[in-house]
Amino acid sequence: MLTSLSGLGINATLTEAVDGKALNSSQLQAMGIDMLPGYKDPYSERVLTRGEIGCFLSHHNIWKQVQQQDLQQVLVLEDDVRFEPSYVGRKRLQVKEPERRVEGVGDLVHPDYSYWTLGYVPSLSGARKLLQTRLLNKMLPVDEFLPIMFNKHPKDEYLQYYEPRDLRAFSVEPLLLFPTHYTGEPGYFSDTETSSIWDDEAVRTDWDRDRTKRGREQDTQDGAFPPAETEMNSEGD
Numbered sequence: 001m002l003t004s005l006s007g008l009g010i011n012a013t014l015t016e017a018v019d020g021k022a023l024n025s026s027q028l029q030a031m032g033i034d035m036l037p038g039y040k041d042p043y044s045e046r047v048l049t050r051g052e053i054g055c056f057l058s059h060h061n062i063w064k065q066v067q068q069q070d071l072q073q074v075l076v077l078e079d080d081v082r083f084e085p086s087y088v089g090r091k092r093l094q095v096k097e098p099e100r101r102v103e104g105v106g107d108l109v110h111p112d113y114s115y116w117t118l119g120y121v122p123s124l125s126g127a128r129k130l131l132q133t134r135l136l137n138k139m140l141p142v143d144e145f146l147p148i149m150f151n152k153h154p155k156d157e158y159l160q161y162y163e164p165r166d167l168r169a170f171s172v173e174p175l176l177l178f179p180t181h182y183t184g185e186p187g188y189f190s191d192t193e194t195s196s197i198w199d200d201e202a203v204r205t206d207w208d209r210d211r212t213k214r215g216r217e218q219d220t221q222d223g224a225f226p227p228a229e230t231e232m233n234s235e236g237d
Contacts, residue, residue, distance in 0.1 A: 001079050008083065010075075015062055020054025021195045028053070028199075035199070036140040038157060048140060049205050051195035056142040059117060060135075066127040077119045082178045102170060111171040113152045115143045119177040129167050138162075141192070 005012045035048045062076055099109040122130070130149060138161050147153045148162050150169035159165065180187075197203045 001077070001081070004083055005077075012077075015058070015065070018054045018057040018061065020050035020052065020057070020192075023050060023053065024201065025199065032136050033139055034137045036138045036158065036161060039140045039144075041141075044205070046205050047197050047199075049192055049195045049197055050201075051192035052141045053139065055117075055192050056139060056145070059142050060131075063122060063127040063130050066122055066124060067131060070124065072124050073121055075119065075121050076117070077177075078117060080180045081118050082180050099171075099173065107172055107174070108170050109173045111147075111150070111152065111169050113147045113154055114171070116179070117143050117146070118179060126167060129164075133162050135162070 002012065002014075033053060039048060040046065059076070062074070065071070066074055097112075099112055102108040102110060130146075133149070135145065140158070144153065144158075145162075146167075146169070148158055149165055149167040151159070151165040151167075152169075153159060195205060197205060
């Protein structure tokens, strides 16, 4: 990542991430962390994981840096991104209707419900809006939280916990930033998906560990190095 950023002429600051798997129940309680009531992953029906808590806290710390340092804009990049001619990416989840174009601006849309925090540009006012929700005692994954805050989440029962939901969000279209690996591909690994659930260290969520382990073993046999941990670390300029 640092080599890629240097080649693009970007002077990046590495932000130390939070390892959610290293947080025990006493630490979570002391931090006032609690799961959003009724939250379940839309694909596996599991509850929040410690990896997802670590991911959320990593991004939360960056928003606090933006506010504390009075930064007008920063570019936040996770450490497993693949650069195209420019950047900023997400995973669009609702594709039935085209997204509304931003009037007078080419290649920019008002995003619908989307996942991923691969790359985004929070403004100072946007970071303040994200922080004012007092979200640690009603936590869910960060890529579920962001569409809630720009009022595009399909589950109305989640929306009631977050007021106001007045974040202004925009996205490039077509997308210009992608992950190095997609779920299930050789070399794919996710700390958010293969950790224990948030309130019980004994209950693990290794739903994809066998497949990803086989992929990593195959990569090693082919002479490739295992990738860096995904969805945990973020860099911002």
